[in-house]
Amino acid sequence: MNEPVDNGAATPPPVVIIGAGPAGLTAAYMLVERYGIRSTILESDSVVGGISRTVERDGWRFDIGGHRFFTKVREVEALWHEILPDEDFMLRPRMSRIYYNGKYYDYPLKASNALRNLGLWEAALCVASYTWARINPPKDQTTLEGWIVSRFGWRLYRHFFKTYNEKLWGVPVNKLPADFAAQRIKNLSLYNAVMNALLPKRNQKAITSLIEEFQYPKHGPGMMWERARDLVEAKGCTVVMNTRVVGIRTEHGKAVSVTGQAKDGTRTEFPCSHIISSMPMNQLVPAISPPAAAPASKAAADLRYRDFLTVALVVPEKYSFPDNWIYVHSKDVQVGRIQNFGSWSPYMVKEGRTCLGLEFFVFEGDETWNKPDAELIEQGKRELGILNLVDPSKVEAGYVVRMPKAYPFYDEHYKVNVARIVEWLHVHASNVYPVGRNGDAHGGEHRAGHAARRMERERRRGISRRGREAAGRRRAARDARHRARCAGDSATPLRARPPGQQAGQDRLTRRSARSATRTSSSAARGAGSSRRSWRGAPPQRKLPVELARIPRRWTSENRWSR
Numbered sequence: 001m002n003e004p005v006d007n008g009a010a011t012p013p014p015v016v017i018i019g020a021g022p023a024g025l026t027a028a029y030m031l032v033e034r035y036g037i038r039s040t041i042l043e044s045d046s047v048v049g050g051i052s053r054t055v056e057r058d059g060w061r062f063d064i065g066g067h068r069f070f071t072k073v074r075e076v077e078a079l080w081h082e083i084l085p086d087e088d089f090m091l092r093p094r095m096s097r098i099y100y101n102g103k104y105y106d107y108p109l110k111a112s113n114a115l116r117n118l119g120l121w122e123a124a125l126c127v128a129s130y131t132w133a134r135i136n137p138p139k140d141q142t143t144l145e146g147w148i149v150s151r152f153g154w155r156l157y158r159h160f161f162k163t164y165n166e167k168l169w170g171v172p173v174n175k176l177p178a179d180f181a182a183q184r185i186k187n188l189s190l191y192n193a194v195m196n197a198l199l200p201k202r203n204q205k206a207i208t209s210l211i212e213e214f215q216y217p218k219h220g221p222g223m224m225w226e227r228a229r230d231l232v233e234a235k236g237c238t239v240v241m242n243t244r245v246v247g248i249r250t251e252h253g254k255a256v257s258v259t260g261q262a263k264d265g266t267r268t269e270f271p272c273s274h275i276i277s278s279m280p281m282n283q284l285v286p287a288i289s290p291p292a293a294a295p296a297s298k299a300a301a302d303l304r305y306r307d308f309l310t311v312a313l314v315v316p317e318k319y320s321f322p323d324n325w326i327y328v329h330s331k332d333v334q335v336g337r338i339q340n341f342g343s344w345s346p347y348m349v350k351e352g353r354t355c356l357g358l359e360f361f362v363f364e365g366d367e368t369w370n371k372p373d374a375e376l377i378e379q380g381k382r383e384l385g386i387l388n389l390v391d392p393s394k395v396e397a398g399y400v401v402r403m404p405k406a407y408p409f410y411d412e413h414y415k416v417n418v419a420r421i422v423e424w425l426h427v428h429a430s431n432v433y434p435v436g437r438n439g440d441a442h443g444g445e446h447r448a449g450h451a452a453r454r455m456e457r458e459r460r461r462g463i464s465r466r467g468r469e470a471a472g473r474r475r476a477a478r479d480a481r482h483r484a485r486c487a488g489d490s491a492t493p494l495r496a497r498p499p500g501q502q503a504g505q506d507r508l509t510r511r512s513a514r515s516a517t518r519t520s521s522s523a524a525r526g527a528g529s530s531r532r533s534w535r536g537a538p539p540q541r542k543l544p545v546e547l548a549r550i551p552r553r554w555t556s557e558n559r560w561s562r
């Protein structure tokens, strides 16, 4: 194990990490544990864990979203167990059902249950509709609707996908790009679902949405991040809570300091050598000064998010159900999914009671988001009654937790916008590395890996101050050369680029145009394909060091499913 470097006067200013969520804390942990590099972590909230926090109110614990710890990546699994002792993990059965038309459908699909609920006639119509869709697949499979119909047929799409996806994203399914499927239900098809229903014992780990069990920290996912915080603090890192990053000052194409603002408005400047940022990109770009030119700032402003709120209702245990959650496909209620926190872990609830988390997918500032808590709790009770799950008069207590920016909105501009921002950062703030859910799919962590390796190299070689300064000058000269090559780069619309840049950028422009009409197979490759296909961007440095991979893999959207 490496000993932390002494960040004394002779050493450069520390690495600043923005956000104490999974990506930020993992980066801090890996830097200090593997490379001996201490960092300062600035977190705007009063709790760590980001979206993967455990919220605690009056002794009840809520998981905002229900976080299954399931991964096919061995290093990630090993890291979880390195951070949290084995005895704090439980192996939990996965169970979930779909509520549709007054009936509960097992999910993953079970042939007998689906047949019983649908009835023979409707089941036959679904098979006919599926066969028809195979013969006559929808012409436009670049939309989520086309993607699903081609794999399930129109009838099943209307029964099981349309309403839920519209609740989830707040947009008609035929207006959503197929990328949404790539993020969530990528290997799933009717064939797979039926095979799974008929052969339940086969290895289902190939399809993440069908896994049968998962690991879970006994006090919820936040336990992992509270422990990560304790570990990094013990190694000399500083975690500064309640401090929102509001500014990043750059000089000569590099960030030199970060401004954090406390809840009382006090501002503090933190000098930095590198910044690893897990804050939303649409807030990162405007925080940087001098301000970004139009293409980058427009790309940042164009990134959208879907927000989320949970109404947690305490009910007597007799109303408990074995599911981790129930998807509510019914149009009669607004709730999209209902968690049973007692089914995730008995440590989340109290003796004789359970707590149900009703999830509402919203846009921050919309009518539902702005409703007073008491009104949301009443709505939650009413909807539990409509669904025949709980007698509303038996609800004993209620809490509301709002979670802004829960889901990045993978619309048709998402990849291009992220690529544009990354390109701009590369030139104007080349030591800022966006990572995690709010990072770029590949570049961020590769760049974070690059930073870590560079820091580590310098430390190992024991580079003297003069040596470091000389290296800094060399880097500055190289970056200046790069900037000169990209002259006018982000400040100029793509069409107006200098001839040297035109070809690559034209490809980007063509690609953005193509993205509206790309095939489902390329869309299904998801955000991860952006590095491969985005040839107009500066080449991403491919550095497969473990630090580079962990934040993305842990936070990668396609490791989990709804």
Ligand SMILES: Cc1cc2nc3c(=O)[nH]c(=O)nc-3n(C[C@H](O)[C@H](O)[C@H](O)COP(=O)(O)OP(=O)(O)OC[C@H]3O[C@@H](n4cnc5c(N)ncnc54)[C@H](O)[C@@H]3O)c2cc1C
Pocket (backbone or CB within 6 Å): 018, 019, 020, 021, 022, 023, 024, 042, 043, 044, 045, 048, 049, 050, 051, 052, 064, 065, 066, 067, 068, 069, 070, 243, 244, 245, 246, 278, 279, 280, 283, 308, 406, 407, 435, 436, 437, 438, 554, 555, 556, 559, 560, 561
């Ligand atoms: C409903 C739902 C269910 C999910 N289920 C699973 C699952 O089963 N398994 C799984 O692996 N993943 C799951 N996820 C995904 C997982 O929650 C995220 O991928 C993960 O939390 C992302 O971590 P992050 O550190 O990148 O970002 P975040 O968790 O968003 O953390 C970012 C942190 O940065 C802080 N921050 C933001 N702006 C600033 C600022 N200006 N200054 C300082 N700090 C700032 C935030 O407060 C936050 O703490 C789920 C997500 C949702 C919404």
